[in-house]
Amino acid sequence: MMAQKIDADIISKSFSTLDIHDYGDVLQCMRCGLCLPSCPTYRTDGVETETPRGRVAMIKGVIDGKLPANDEFIEHIYDCLDCRNCQTVCPAGVKAGELVLEARHRIEQNRPQHVxxxxxxxxxxxxxxxxxxxxxxxxxxxxxxxxxxxxxxxxxxxxxxxxxxxxxxLPPLPSKPLSEDLPEELPAQGREKGRVGFFLGCAMNLIFADVSRASIDNITRSGYRVIIPKEVQCCGTPNIAEGERKVYREMASNTISLFRDKRVDAIVTDCAACGAELKTYSEIFAKDGGLSQRAAEFSSKVRDISEFLDTAFDDSMVFGPVAGKVSFHDPCHLRHAQKLILPQRNLLKRIPDLEYSELSDEGQCCGSAGIYNITHRERSMKILRAKTEAIDKTGAEKIVSSNPGCIMQLMYAKREWQKTWEVQHISELINRSLRTKEKIV
Ligand code: SF4
Ligand code: SF4
Structure with a gap:
């Protein structure tokens, strides 16, 4: 969604105060090119300006006054999917994806906004x-x-x-938001080990209500009381992706206060994008005197649903059998932003009769990336094609993930290209396994 008129000089000047040391010290980029094969835009376009290395160099060029922040520059900055795969592989620790988000913030502060x-x-x-x-x-x-x-x-x-x-x-929508159907608090099933706050994100509440119902049930089965604040707002991912920080700050501040009052041991979410964002509050507000300590406390408690359940389900937890072959599509916000790879696999491997098969694409993005599939349809579809080929190679009957955007994108691929695999959120599969066990016992 591009805004109308830009003044490249004003935008360029705003880059002069950008501290590159905050992004893994961009000066450490050795131009080794190791990040190139991991970058979805390089894989589709094959040009230097669509690589992490190229984007870092362009931003550095604008900071140094050697490149104008013109339309072409802005286009390359918005072509990035913010998948952070480059950050996973970079040996120098350069945070190209996060640097791109900071660049978008500078751009948006200095150009008229689309209505x-x-x-x-x-x-x-x-x-x-x-x-x-x-x-x-x-x-x-x-x-x-x-x-x-x-x-x-x-x-x-x-x-x-x-x-x-x-x-x-758009998948089939629930008759009402999950928040209208749930009490504010649900007791643990069995002996209570502690209290968990559940962050019910917008997409999960309004679109994937049954998934979050399963997530909450899984948590109570693990022995935790669940508290679900109904007034919760968006985690802010769409705002930060589009360079907006004022409303983002208000929403983050409200969320932090809301959970602070609930005295919980952990804050769990079943949306990988929400989890990544909530964990980032501590960094985003690190220099914000009023909020830094509260943000750090909050972020330290945030857990992805798999991360939480992998620890909360102790050895005594018995899983029921679910027959079939399954593979896990890692949402970028889980694998690259939160660096979580093992918990989701550990959980799936505990389900009897379920054969796990690994995707061979090293955590490539599915092309969803917020609204990227709408704003960059053709490139997104190329990326999705590659993802579906990787899924096909596994021979899996079920492809499991844990981010609403990825699930919608994979469901689209299944329908559009007549794939036979079933798409599910990991919480649904785990819940099915736990309920199957009940029938057996
Ligand atoms: S960003 Fe990292 S991986 Fe990419 S060229 Fe620079 S040092 Fe190498
Ligand atoms: S965040 Fe993803 S799309 Fe953006 S530069 Fe890094 S690898 Fe490429």
Missing amino acids: IKKFMLNYAILSQNRLARFLSPMKIYQRTGLQALIRKYDILKLISDDLRLMEAL
């Missing part, structure tokens, strides 16, 4: 009830059979490929 973007990031996102109201017409569209008709005759293809994709990405 839709402004509306979404400054207004709609502030309340989950508001977001629910925007989804209401889509529920009517799905329930009246209009969606089935439109899809059957592929009517939107005649209007716009972008519109068709937006429509095709």
